[in-house]
Amino acid sequence: MSNNIVEFKNVSKWYGEGEDRFEVLSNINLTIKEGEFLAIVGFTGSGKTTLINLISGLLEPNEGVVLFNGKPIKGTSPARGIVFQNYSLLPWLNVYENVAMAVNAVYPDWERKRRDDRIREYIEMVNLTPAIDKKPGELSGGMRQRVSVARVLATDPELLLMDEPLGALDALTRGNLQGEILNIWSANKRTALLITNDVDEGILMADRIIPLNPGPNATLGPEFIVEIERPRDKTDLNMNTQYKNVRRDLLNYLVELGDASKLSRSQDYKLPDLRPLLPDGRMFIYKKHG
Amino acid sequence: MEQITILSSSEAPISVSNKLVIKFREFLPKKGYFISLFKNAGISILSMVVFLLIWQFGSAYLYNIEAQVKIEKAMSAGGATAAKEVEACIHSGAVSCQPNTLPSPSQVWIALQSLITDHQIIREKKAAFYAKVSATNAQRKSEGLKAIKYTGRPSFVDQILTSLKTVLVGFIIALLIAVPIGIIIGLNSNLRTAFNWLIQIFKPVSPVVWLLLVFMIVKTLTLNSDLDTSFIISSISVGLCAMWATLVNTSVGVSSVNRDYLNVAKVLNLGLFKKIFKVILPSAIPLIFVGLRITVSVAWMVLIAIELLAQSPGLGSFVWEEFQNGANDSNAKIIVAMFVIGVIGFMLDRIMFYIQRSASFEKTLA
Numbered sequence: 056m057s058n059n060i061v062e063f064k065n066v067s068k069w070y071g072e073g074e075d076r077f078e079v080l081s082n083i084n085l086t087i088k089e090g091e092f093l094a095i096v097g098f099t100g101s102g103k104t105t106l107i108n109l110i111s112g113l114l115e116p117n118e119g120v121v122l123f124n125g126k127p128i129k130g131t132s133p134a135r136g137i138v139f140q141n142y143s144l145l146p147w148l149n150v151y152e153n154v155a156m157a158v159n160a161v162y163p164d165w166e167r168k169r170r171d172d173r174i175r176e177y178i179e180m181v182n183l184t185p186a187i188d189k190k191p192g193e194l195s196g197g198m199r200q201r202v203s204v205a206r207v208l209a210t211d212p213e214l215l216l217m218d219e220p221l222g223a224l225d226a227l228t229r230g231n232l233q234g235e236i237l238n239i240w241s242a243n244k245r246t247a248l249l250i251t252n253d254v255d256e257g258i259l260m261a262d263r264i265i266p267l268n269p270g271p272n273a274t275l276g277p278e279f280i281v282e283i284e285r286p287r288d289k290t291d292l293n294m295n296t297q298y299k300n301v302r303r304d305l306l307n308y309l310v311e312l313g314d315a316s317k318l319s320r321s322q323d324y325k326l327p328d329l330r331p332l333l334p335d336g337r338m339f340i341y342k343k344h345g
Numbered sequence: 346m347e348q349i350t351i352l353s354s355s356e357a358p359i360s361v362s363n364k365l366v367i368k369f370r371e372f373l374p375k376k377g378y379f380i381s382l383f384k385n386a387g388i389s390i391l392s393m394v395v396f397l398l399i400w401q402f403g404s405a406y407l408y409n410i411e412a413q414v415k416i417e418k419a420m421s422a423g424g425a426t427a428a429k430e431v432e433a434c435i436h437s438g439a440v441s442c443q444p445n446t447l448p449s450p451s452q453v454w455i456a457l458q459s460l461i462t463d464h465q466i467i468r469e470k471k472a473a474f475y476a477k478v479s480a481t482n483a484q485r486k487s488e489g490l491k492a493i494k495y496t497g498r499p500s501f502v503d504q505i506l507t508s509l510k511t512v513l514v515g516f517i518i519a520l521l522i523a524v525p526i527g528i529i530i531g532l533n534s535n536l537r538t539a540f541n542w543l544i545q546i547f548k549p550v551s552p553v554v555w556l557l558l559v560f561m562i563v564k565t566l567t568l569n570s571d572l573d574t575s576f577i578i579s580s581i582s583v584g585l586c587a588m589w590a591t592l593v594n595t596s597v598g599v600s601s602v603n604r605d606y607l608n609v610a611k612v613l614n615l616g617l618f619k620k621i622f623k624v625i626l627p628s629a630i631p632l633i634f635v636g637l638r639i640t641v642s643v644a645w646m647v648l649i650a651i652e653l654l655a656q657s658p659g660l661g662s663f664v665w666e667e668f669q670n671g672a673n674d675s676n677a678k679i680i681v682a683m684f685v686i687g688v689i690g691f692m693l694d695r696i697m698f699y700i701q702r703s704a705s706f707e708k709t710l711a
Contacts, residue, residue: 113608131612143605147627147706156623160613190706210613 059122060214060246061087061110066119068105079105081272083119085265087214087248092240094249094257095275096305097267098313103250104140106267107218110248111137123214133161136212138220142199144191144206151187154178154206161210177209178202180239197228201235208239215240215247221256230289233259241285254305258298259287264305268312276312279305397450404449411444440673448677453684456677464500471495499658501678505685508659511576512641512648512693515583519640523588524633527595531629532621537596548589552647556582556654575657582651587644594636598629631705638697645690660686 063085069078079102087093097103108114109121112131121128123135144153154174162170178184181201191199200220207215220236221229237260240247251257257264258281266276279301283292292298412435420428434442448456474495475482482492499507530536559582567574602625610624652661664682667675 111612113611131614133613135612137612139605139608141605143609145606145609145624145627147630157613160615160619192706 058089058124059086060089060124061085061248062122062125063109064120064122066109066116066121068102068109068114068116068118078272080109081274083273083275085275087246089246090244091263092247092249092261094251094261094264095267096251096254096257096264096309097273098269098309099252101267101269102271102273103252103267104218107137107216107248107250110214111135111216133157133210134213135216136207136210136214137216137218138200138203138207140219140222142191142196142203144199144202146191149188149190150178150183150194150202151175153191153202154209157206157210173209177205180208181205181235195228196224197232200224200232204232204236204239213246215245217247217249219250219252222252229256234289236260237286254302254309258283258301258305259289259292264301266305266308266312276308400450404447404452407446408444408449411446415442415444443673445671445673445676448674448680452674452677453680456674457681459674460501460678460681464502467497467500467503470497501663501682504658504660504663505689507576507657508648508652508661509689511580511652511657511659512583512644514576514580515587515644515648516641518581518584519588519591519644520637522584523591523636523640524595527592527633527636528599528621528626528629531596531599532625534600537600540596544589544592548593552582552586552650553654555585556651559585560655573657575655579648579651579655579657579659582655583644583648586647586651587640590639590643591633591636594639595629595633598632598636599625602628627706631701634697634701634704638694638701641693641697642690645686645693649686 063083066080066083067078068080069076071077083106095103095106105114109116110123110128112128112135115128123132128135145156148156151174154177155170158170158174162173165173175184175187178187181204183198183201183205186194186198191202194202200223204220217236221232224232233256249257249260254264261281264279264281266279268274268276281297281301283295283297412432415435416428416432419431431442435444474497478493485492526540530540556578559578563574563578563581567577606624606628607620610620615623648659649661649664651657652659653665654661656662660682664679667678667682
């Protein structure tokens with residue numbers, strides 16, 4: 056039994072107070088074990104980003120406590136590196152400088168040469184060495200997200216947080232990057248938490264998937280264990296019975312959730328019965344278009 | 346994981362020689378570039394011709410009205426013979442009885458040429474003067490006295506240079522005041538509130554009032570010194586009038602840094618100074634430069650009015666002196682000054698535009 060790296064204990068988070076209080080997460084209990092790859096799947100607006108920000112330390116819970124290695128999380132730390140949804144690269148720095156900023160901040164005591172080597176090593180790892188002196192504005196979405204991944208990994212975080220990292224990418228780039236992230240992850244087996252709205256992505260990448268019931272007052276659903284052997288191949292997965300089962304169960308669960316949230320607004324709107332008033336004997340001739 | 350060819354080909358490394366070729370191609374005009382260039386130049390020239398024609402006809406019309414009034418005045422004062430004399434005098438083109446009105450383009454052109462020859466004459470005079478006093482000056486220097494300076498009338502070109510110097514000093518004053526204060530109040534919302542009333546009240550104050558305020562202070566401070574008081578007054582006033590755009594833009598740029606960038610700084614646990622210099626300031630720089638560009642154009646615009654009032658040498662006082670002078674070509678010289686002011690203002694704005702563009706990081710590549 057491995058250690059719990061992150062523990063949520065009865066965590067609730069709301070914005071505003073009194074009448075305007077809007078509770079995003081209520082009574083969340085969650086543990087992330089060391090070395091595992093956990094995915095949290097949920098609809099947009101269900102509070103996934105709030106959840107990950109509670110771990111990164113950008114937000115603090117209103118109730119309950121979030122533990123990291125047994126200690127409550129106070130503020131941010133490079134030990135919990137985060138890949139942001141919108142890359143968050145600094146547009147005035149090039150690829151090298153963006154990664155260097157993180158490395159310099161986390162390893163200020165290292166010699167210049169050692170830092171330089173590390174920066175180049177991680178840029179190479181995400182296959183961006185040819186674009187090392189390009190600014191983010193000159194890169195494609197996929198390349199930008201790879202820089203963002205390199206920036207986080209270069210600081211060697213104990214826990215890798217990914218907030219819909221591939222959400223804004225096209226399907227081809229997405230598939231490619233999933234593979235790259237998995238390769239890097241399996242090379243040094245860090246603990247990873249992936250937030251996604253793509254069920255297939257979750258099953259491909261994670262050991263365990265937990266759906267987040269849609270907010271407000273979001274709670275966690277039952278966990279789904281994915282025991283498919285690694286490395287997983289996307290094309291072989293389609294034949295895998297376990298993949299099919301997990302996928303079916305998860306989708307069923309999510310579809311039920313979606314239906315439940317739709318019930319409340321099943322109002323029937325009646326349209327007025329309108330007809331055009333045509334003058335007597337007038338014909339409308341429609342020209343046919345090419 | 347299989348590499349997908351579409352991706353890998355588009356991100357394949359470009360060899361050095363290819364890169365050079367691409368770099369070189371960027372400098373070559375694109376297809377159709379010359380055609381559109383000629384077309385745009387043609388349109389511009391055509392509109393200039395139309396402008397000159399309207400000006401020519403307009404000035405001729407005003408000239409005739411003015412001449413008519415002159416003749417009628419002579420008629421009522423001295424009868425038909427006096428009127429005849431005045432009319433003949435006007436038609437002869439004599440300087441003494443030219444109607445005083447809007448000069449025609451050709452008169453302005455002549456005035457420009459006379460200003461240039463005037464400048465050459467004054468430059469020669471100046472050189473001759475310094476050649477004459479060089480021995481005396483060397484002696485005075487050895488005795489610890491001040492050198493004798495040329496105190497003759499400044500030429501038009503001298504006035505332009507003085508104006509540029511004033512606006513440059515004013516701009517530097519604005520930069521040194523507005524950028525640091527803008528950064529500080531941008532970082533702290535309480536300070537921003539504290540400064541807000543001040544900015545809102547002083548921003549719309551007219552340049553003339555600023556000049557008077559600066560005059561009150563500088564006059565007292567420089568009572569017993571032989572500094573160039575009028576230059577100091579006008580450049581400080583220019584700086585104070587023009588700094589507001591930079592101040593507001595800097596504080597907005599600093600206070601509205603993208604939350605994502607701040608989150609990056611937060612996750613990396615950057616210290617306050619690193620956060621300011623590595624994240625907040627670089628992201629505010631484009632807005633700061635937009636502010637500086639506005640500041641330069643405001644400074645140039647305000648300068649003319651301030652020089653006009655402060656009696657400090659420069660284009661503004663040139664215009665005012667010509668207006669007071671009332672010589673037959675004064676009006677034409679004023680129009681020349683108007684064009685020079687416009688062209689220099691345009692060039693200053695262009696320079697700031699290129700600086701601003703090079704400072705902006707969100708360039709979209711074609």
